[in-house]
Amino acid sequence: MMVSLNLECMERSGCKPMHQVTSEGITKTYDKGKSFAVDKVTFEVDKGELFGLIGPDGAGKTSLFRILTTLLLPDEGKAAVNGYDVVTDYKKIRNVVGYMPGRFSLYPDLTVEENLNFFASVFGTTAQENYHLIKDMYSQIEPFKKRKAGNLSGGMKQKLALSCALVHRPNTLFLDEPTTGIDAVSRAELWEMLTKLKAEGITILVSTPYMDEANLCDRIALIQRGRILSIDTPSSVTRKYKGKLYAAKSQSMYRLLEEIRKYDQTQDCYAFGDSLHFTLKDDSGNGIESLSDFLTASTHFSFDLREIEPTIEDCFIGLLRE
Amino acid sequence: MGAVVISTNQLTKKFGDFAAVDSVSFDVYQGEIFGFVGANGAGKTTVIRMLCGLLLPSSGTASIAGFDIYSQTEEIKKSIGYMSQKFSLYEDLTVKENIRFFAGIYGLSDKEIREKGDGLVFELGLQESAKKKVKELPLGWKQRLSFSIAIIHSPQVVFLDEPTSGVDPIVRRQFWELIYAASERGITVFVTTHYMDEAEYCGRVSIMVDGKIRALDTPSNLKTRFSGNTMGDVFRSLARGAARVGD
Numbered sequence: 001m002m003v004s005l006n007l008e009c010m011e012r013s014g015c016k017p018m019h020q021v022t023s024e025g026i027t028k029t030y031d032k033g034k035s036f037a038v039d040k041v042t043f044e045v046d047k048g049e050l051f052g053l054i055g056p057d058g059a060g061k062t063s064l065f066r067i068l069t070t071l072l073l074p075d076e077g078k079a080a081v082n083g084y085d086v087v088t089d090y091k092k093i094r095n096v097v098g099y100m101p102g103r104f105s106l107y108p109d110l111t112v113e114e115n116l117n118f119f120a121s122v123f124g125t126t127a128q129e130n131y132h133l134i135k136d137m138y139s140q141i142e143p144f145k146k147r148k149a150g151n152l153s154g155g156m157k158q159k160l161a162l163s164c165a166l167v168h169r170p171n172t173l174f175l176d177e178p179t180t181g182i183d184a185v186s187r188a189e190l191w192e193m194l195t196k197l198k199a200e201g202i203t204i205l206v207s208t209p210y211m212d213e214a215n216l217c218d219r220i221a222l223i224q225r226g227r228i229l230s231i232d233t234p235s236s237v238t239r240k241y242k243g244k245l246y247a248a249k250s251q252s253m254y255r256l257l258e259e260i261r262k263y264d265q266t267q268d269c270y271a272f273g274d275s276l277h278f279t280l281k282d283d284s285g286n287g288i289e290s291l292s293d294f295l296t297a298s299t300h301f302s303f304d305l306r307e308i309e310p311t312i313e314d315c316f317i318g319l320l321r322e
Numbered sequence: 323m324g325a326v327v328i329s330t331n332q333l334t335k336k337f338g339d340f341a342a343v344d345s346v347s348f349d350v351y352q353g354e355i356f357g358f359v360g361a362n363g364a365g366k367t368t369v370i371r372m373l374c375g376l377l378l379p380s381s382g383t384a385s386i387a388g389f390d391i392y393s394q395t396e397e398i399k400k401s402i403g404y405m406s407q408k409f410s411l412y413e414d415l416t417v418k419e420n421i422r423f424f425a426g427i428y429g430l431s432d433k434e435i436r437e438k439g440d441g442l443v444f445e446l447g448l449q450e451s452a453k454k455k456v457k458e459l460p461l462g463w464k465q466r467l468s469f470s471i472a473i474i475h476s477p478q479v480v481f482l483d484e485p486t487s488g489v490d491p492i493v494r495r496q497f498w499e500l501i502y503a504a505s506e507r508g509i510t511v512f513v514t515t516h517y518m519d520e521a522e523y524c525g526r527v528s529i530m531v532d533g534k535i536r537a538l539d540t541p542s543n544l545k546t547r548f549s550g551n552t553m554g555d556v557f558r559s560l561a562r563g564a565a566r567v568g569d
Binding site: 317 | 518562
């Protein structure tokens with residue numbers, strides 16, 4: 001057991017645990033045990049790591065974050081943050097973690113400034129003490145510091161929420177879907193911010209349904225229906241993709257999709273950005289040439305077929321199909 | 323291209339001195355999948371609310387399905403469908419009850435409701451779940467059901483406001499296949515999304531920044547013009563300088 005080993009190690013020699021977060025067989029059920037929100041989830045996050053939990057709504061990301069931030073008790077398993085057990089040492093954990101829930105959870109009737117000062121005082125600190133951590137974000141909302149938080153725009157609410165989660169300088173930061181419903185430019189800004197916080201030595205766990213954000217993490221866990229499908233660095237996840245992946249393009253994408261699906265050796269074919277991605281039942285033969293012949297015989301438009309490197313999203317789709 | 327189904331000319335909406343939508347002009351054609359993207363706060367929702375007859379413009383003109391957005395808002399509401407992730411179905415009603423309810427509101431006859439309802443349940447493979455409450459369905463099924471209900475009255479245009487937020491990548495694609503099928507049937511699809519790969523699935527994409535349409539073209543033309551490999555690159559290069567922050 002990783003957890004107890006770390007604790008023993010700390011007690012004996014006073015050394016720091018190498019893992020900042022550990023989860024060992026964590027399980028959480030709802031509806032009297034009928035539905036598994038989190039199902040035997042095991043992983044570790046290293047100190048200073050930027051770790052992504054990638055999966056759609058209902059995958060169990062929020063339940064897992066709530067367990068790790070001591071807001072929800074697991075049914076089974078053990079988990080620790082900063083070497084503290086999530087069940088027995090919950091008070092200690094609350095002092096060292098920052099948590100930004102997916103839903104806006106600040107006080108809407110307090111002003112921007114009041115919210116920040118409130119969270120600082122709860123942790124026995126002041127907004128000034130760790131101002132360098134939040135300066136980049138907070139300076140953007142400071143002109144509105146007398147405005148009630150409930151009246152801020154979505155983007156500003158998020159900047160305030162992250163400022164409040166950082167005000168006590170946590171060593172571990174949990175961000176639950178910080179980029180959901182946020183436009184592509186603001187998403188890019190948030191990720192730049194996370195990179196800076198990582199450079200400050202803060203361990204970050206971030207969940208997202210956007211697969212393209214996976215590449216910005218040191219390591220990722222792909223999660224679906226409470227289970228981890230794969231856990232590795234983004235490049236290793238894509239390297240482990242089984243079989244070959246091909247892309248197809250033509251002037252009439254919807255017709256091409258229908259045609260490729262008609263081909264009897266096609267395993268899977270789906271739209272992917274400006275092209276189609278597909279896999280074949282057997283990669284060993286000259287499948288792509290045969291498909292090309294098939295398409296030439298049955299269609300009257302030009303097309304382009306080629307083998308490509310899979311993205312994280314292709315890997316996720318592949319794992320879901322298994 | 324088909325007939326013009328949506329046409330706006332210098333459409334503007336001001337709230338006080340603030341021009342949420344600033345002189346926007348564009349046409350959308352029948353059966354087109356028209357992507358409507360922009361940063362939070364760019365004015366997308368305000369445009370959609372005006373086109374749906376829910377909000378009067380400050381100036382400019384627009385027509386949808388041949389109806390004027392100032393004077394014929396009731397006719398417009400009968401000619402369009404609308405779906406968003408936030409408002410979709412009644413969770414405590416069953417699949418069948420939701421179909422009956424919305425089809426009834428759209429004025430379909432009992433016979434049409436029965437026929438179209440059965441067809442819809444069959445197409446979505448929901449036969450076994452027809453009597454289940456909507457809240458018991460997985461999110462992806464809810465979204466597909468919600469879309470099918472939004473077009474049950476065969477509207478000329480369907481507005482989809484971030485329809486695929488949060489669903490898994492397979493479900494997201496299944497949803498887009500419903501969109502393609504609707505477009506093949508001649509329904510014009512007006513869709514907003516934050517997934518830039520989905521912008522690639524649209525026939526044409528309009529990119530809104532600070533209340534104005536900064537670019538409108540096919541994805542491939544936009545990528546050429548703004549030297550981007552993906553629609554994400556195009557969007558970021560246009561929206562990065564946006565003055566407005568947030569929703």
